[in-house]
Amino acid sequence: MEIKVCIGSACHLKGSYEVISIFKNYIASHDYDQRIVLKSSFCLGKCSDAVSVQVDNEKIFSVSPESAQMFIELLGQQVIGQQAIGQQTINVQRVSK
Amino acid sequence: MRKFENHVQKVKHDCLKYVAEYAFSGQLSRAVDEIPYKVSPGPDPQYRCCVFHERAITKERVKLAMGGSDHPYEFVEVLPSACDQCPVNRYVVTEACRGCIAHRCIGQCPVDAITIVNGKASIDYDRCVECGKCKDNCPYNAIADVMRPCKRECPTGAIEIDASKKAVINYDKCISCGACVYQCPFGAIGEKSEITDVISAITDQNASVYALLAPAFAAQFDYVDLGKVITGIKLLGFKDVVEAALGADLVILHEAEELLERKAEANPMTSSCCPGFVNFLTQKYPELSALVSHTVSPMIATTRLIKAIDPQSTVVFIGPCIAKKTEKARYNDTDFVLTFEELAAMIEAKGIELDSLPPSPLNNASPFGRGFAAVGGVSSAIAAHLNTRSITDIKIETANGIAECDKQLKLLKFKRFQSDFLEGMACKGGCIKGPVTMHHGHKDLKSIASYAQMAMEKNPMEATRPFKDLAISLI
Structure with missing residues (x-):
């Protein structure tokens, strides 16, 4: 799985560096380095929401530093094949607001 | 407006x-x-x-x-039909000459070039050596120095005059600083543009084109909120706008380490970010080339950062500088170099009303990276960074404008340079006074200072923390 976190100006101001470090810590503490690739990205075109996070070059999620932990845990669960992400995503977005 | x-x-x-x-x-x-x-x-x-x-x-x-001529390394060109064939002779006797009886002009002239004709001083140009003593000694200021502005402003003597009295650039001497471009009162010298290449890149729907803005941006577009200009740039078709100051933050960290290494070897080092200065050094003092920092400029560093994140991207640097075009040609990183003037022209051509747009943020770099736009910015950023590591014994010299650069380089050449680091800026005042900025006002420095203070990240370490794993080469 590849996760891209936008570091463009708008997302940076909303805490994308924090989101990245939360993701990094989670990936490192769970030894998911081989399974989750964390990358930076420039503008993903959703500047008015919270920090844009794109999963596998598809859907773009809006994740704030507050919801980042929960979001990455959900992705972690998906990686180990326990749950689908669809329904959980809605919760993440609600938390972020 | x-x-x-x-x-x-x-x-x-x-x-x-x-x-x-x-x-x-x-x-x-x-x-x-x-x-x-x-x-x-x-x-x-x-x-x-x-x-x-x-x-x-x-x-x-x-x-x-x-795009101008095909010569790959000639970036400044004379427009022959626009050159007004300014006087070739430097000193002329004006109407103010009263034909006095002191004749200080005659007395001071070392080559007996002045005679009195019809009661007024007259200069024999076959003899005149353009020393200026007649001008300095006339009690009526009646002798004028009418040296061509292009020739007077050229710091390397690259402007020559052909048989038809038109200006010609000697490219063996030209450092592409653009002083003549800004100073010619007839607009007869210009820089080659890549505006049409950039427009074809941004109108290609499949391309990811990034605008890389020089920190001197803070002193441009003084008639509209800068956030609206960022929105305007995106509307032109750029995928994102990135601060070159972010690359400057990477440069600060790298160049500070390099400086410590050079100091340990008892060698001084010069800055490398100003291409006008680097061109001047390599042309006039080639023996000092090894002293130039091997760290790339913020433009190249930010380009590499963008391409590490988005490998398919096209990067367009937009700045106040003509010499950046020579730097772009030396490296194989940045795709195009535009000037702020060209950016303003593109925005107007596209019919974008900046005033009506919502503002967008531009905020990634630290105040230190942003400070590169003014003279002294590189020095103070490196000193501040070394300070955080409790290193305070680094001596720094700043050279403001080519004349001062020349003086310091001479000292370096004769091993009389007393400091560890030389920051060289070809334009007096730094990039904010570049030849193709939109404004040359006294407010520029203030704009840079307040722009620097708006930065969210407080120092280069914090501003560049997500890029540690990217392994971007900075040499």
């Missing part, structure tokens, strides 16, 4: 705007023939002897805006 500093700036802007319009509408092949008639519809001329002369000049200007 933009207020032009002078008519030359407006003429250049109008021409670039028309070229951009033709490029956006895909009709470039007609630009050379049609634009001269748009600029000078006639029948009366606006600023030259006749409309035909004006159209001939515009034609040359359009060609330069479309």
Whole structure:
């Protein structure tokens, strides 16, 4: 799985560096380095929401530093094949607001 | 509304705007023939002897805006039809000469070039050595120094005069600093543009084109909120706008380490971010080339950062500098270099009303990276960073403008340079005083200071923390 976190100006101001470090810590503490690739990205075109996070070059999620932990845990669960992400995503977005 | 500093700036802007319009509408092949008639519809001329002369000049200007000559390393060109053949002789006796009886001019002239003809001083130009003693000693200030502005401002003596009295650039001496471009009162010297290449890149729907803004941006577009300009740049078709100051933050960290290494070897080091300075050094003091920092400039560093994150991207640097075009040609990183003047022309050509747009943020770099735009910025950033590591014994010298650079380089050459680091800036005042900035005002420095203070990240370490794993080469 590849996760891209936008570091463009708008997302940076909303805490994308924090989101990245939360993701990094989670990936490192769970030894998911081989399974989750964390990358930076420039503008993903959703500047008015919270920090844009794109999963596998598809859907773009809006994740704030507050919801980042929960979001990455959900992705972690998906990686180990326990749950689908669809329904959980809605919760993440609600938390972020 | 933009207020032009002078008519030359407006003429250049109008021409670039028309070229951009033709490029956006895909009709470039007609630009050379049609634009001269748009600029000078006639029948009366606006600023030259006749409309035909004006159209001939515009034609040359359009060609330069479309890329100019094929010479890969000649970035500044004289527009022959625009050069007004300013006087070749430097000193002239003016009407103010009263034909006094002291004749200090005659007494001071070391080559007996002055005689009195019809009661007034007259200079024999076959003898005159242009020492200026007659001018300095006339009690009536009646002798004027009318040296051509291009020649006077050229720091390397690269402007020569041909048999028809037109200015010619000696490219063996030219460092592409652009001083002549800014100073010529007839707008007869210009820089080659890549505006049409950039327009074809941003109109390609499949391309990811990034605008890389030099920190001198803070002193541009003083008639509108800068956040609106960022939105405008995105509307032009750029995927994102990135601060070159972010690359400057990477440069600070790298160059500070390099400085410590050089100091340990007892060698001084010079900065490498100003291409005018680097060109000057390599041309006039080639034996000092090894002293130039091996760290790349913020432009190259930020380009590499963008391409590490988005490998398919095209990167367009937008700045106040002509010499950056030479730096771009030396490396194989940044794709195009535009000037702020060209950016303003593109925005107008596309019909973007900046005032009506919502603002977008531009905020990634630290105040130190942003400070690179003014002279002393590199020095203070490196000193501040070393300070955080409790290193305070580094001695730094700042050279403001080519004349001061020359002085410090001479000291380096003769091993009389007493400091560890030399920051060289070709333009007096730094990038904010570059030849192709939109404004040359006294407020520039204030704009940079307040822009620096708006940065969210407090220092280069914090501003660059997500890029540690990217392994970007900075040499």
